[in-house]
Amino acid sequence: MRYAFVGTGHRIQMYVDALVGEWSDTGDIVGLCDRNQTRMQYYVERAGRPVPTYKPEEFDAMLEQCDAVIVATVDATHAEYVVRALDAGKDVICEKPLTIDADGCEEIRAAAERNPGKLVVTFNYRYSPRNSAVRRLIAAGEIGEITSVHFDWTLDTIHGADYFRRWHRDKVNSGGLLVHKSTHHFDLVNWWLAAAAETVYAQGSLRFYGDANAASRGMTDRPERAHGAPGLGTDPYLLDLAADPRLKRLYLDAEHEDGYHRDQDVFAPGITIEDNMSVLVRYSGGAQLTYNLVAHAPSEGYRVVFNGTGGRIELTVCERTWTPPHAAIDPSAASKEHVTDAWEKLVLHRLWEPPQEIEIEQGAGGHGGGDRLLLDDVFRGAGDDPLRRQAGYVDGIRSVLVGAAANEAIRTGQVVHLADGGTRLAARAV
Secondary structure (H helix, E strand, O other), X not given: OEEEEEOOOHHHHHHHHHHOOOOHHHOEEEEEEOOOHHHHHHHHHHHOOOOOEEXXXXXXXXXXXXXXEEEOOOHHHHHHHHHHHHHOOOEEEEEOOOOOOHHHHHXXXXXXXXXXXXXXXXXXXXXXXXXXXXXXXXXXXXXXXXEEEEEEEEXXXXXXXXXXXXXXXXXXXXXXXXXXXXXXXXXXXXXXXXXXXXXXXXXXXXXXXXXXXXXXXXXXXXXXEOOOOOOOOOOOOOOOHHHOHHHHHHOHHHHHHHOOOOOEOOOOOOOOOOOEEEEEEEEOOOOEEEEEXXXXXXOEEEEEEEEEOXXXXXXXXXXXXOOOOOOOOOHHHHOOOOOOOOEEEEEEEEOOOOOEEEOOXXXXXXHHHHHHHHHHHHHHOOOOOOOOOOEXXXXXXXXXXXXXXXXXXXXXXXXXXXXXXXXXXXXXXX
């Protein structure tokens, strides 16, 4: 297979490294497309050989040279590139979210249905051993019919804050965290339950980040960005791009081409996404979901509880127990790869029985071996997988539309209904 990339931010490194490493026998990198030549050159060097580069206006020319396209651009542009690639007869691998709104979903659905190319959405959380273990328990009927799900996700002031200093801070670009981030979580629930969302209600607000919240806490005279700011090196919210060689190459050294600042202050004006969100969802089959996301917690992880007619499943995951104040000053401290105090616990509690802790089998590589399984599915094709972890365009649409419906509910204060197995908004409020 001949693979081409559109969008050359940090997300594509996993795929580039795979294609020049363990998965090099599955295909070659034949093109990189981005508006920024400096970023493309970083990955040319990482590939270890000359790779043709293309500007966005040359995307169609790149399509003539490849069999498949990996889409990792700003979320709001995913639909355009996915549709153009499918219409050119190519396979597509799309980073989550598939798109950011109902219109983008309709465009992608139509293109997927009129073309033979395969569209895969890379939901890596499905491949994490703990999440796969939950799927097995539910599919085996260990707690009977699921009646309700309670899902709490906390992003700390390392990970959570980062969305508020990048392009994600503008909902027009990302769809907000209920699309960009929660698409993972809504996909998990859809997949765990093997069900589709029917009604969605939500509330959300910006309570921690942004200039108004900073001013109310006496945090005034904030810089527009971290680079060159007087507080750089002491202020835990200011990201030092120069301290990380990779971030420096991809962003600080690339600013002269497109003016994009990767280190904007999280307390600056103009942020249009929420940092506290609560969602209620009813699914086909009657299960109810209560979901909460907060983006300024002191620790990071999630807890999901399934109540069923035969008992209860509880999964608790701590990815980082506390937030070092120097994490933004030294970006390497933000990595979870070497966290020593992370933990996870999966408990099955049937009615009339004592609780039973379920062992979570780990594999080699990132995310407990999940990254290897995902890359195998992407580059070698899904094998005989009873968990059906590889996600297609319908899965991508269903996850996006829960978030898009939640955004609509926040905007209007009304319940939003989904139709056609959770793949369309039934109606839009005025």
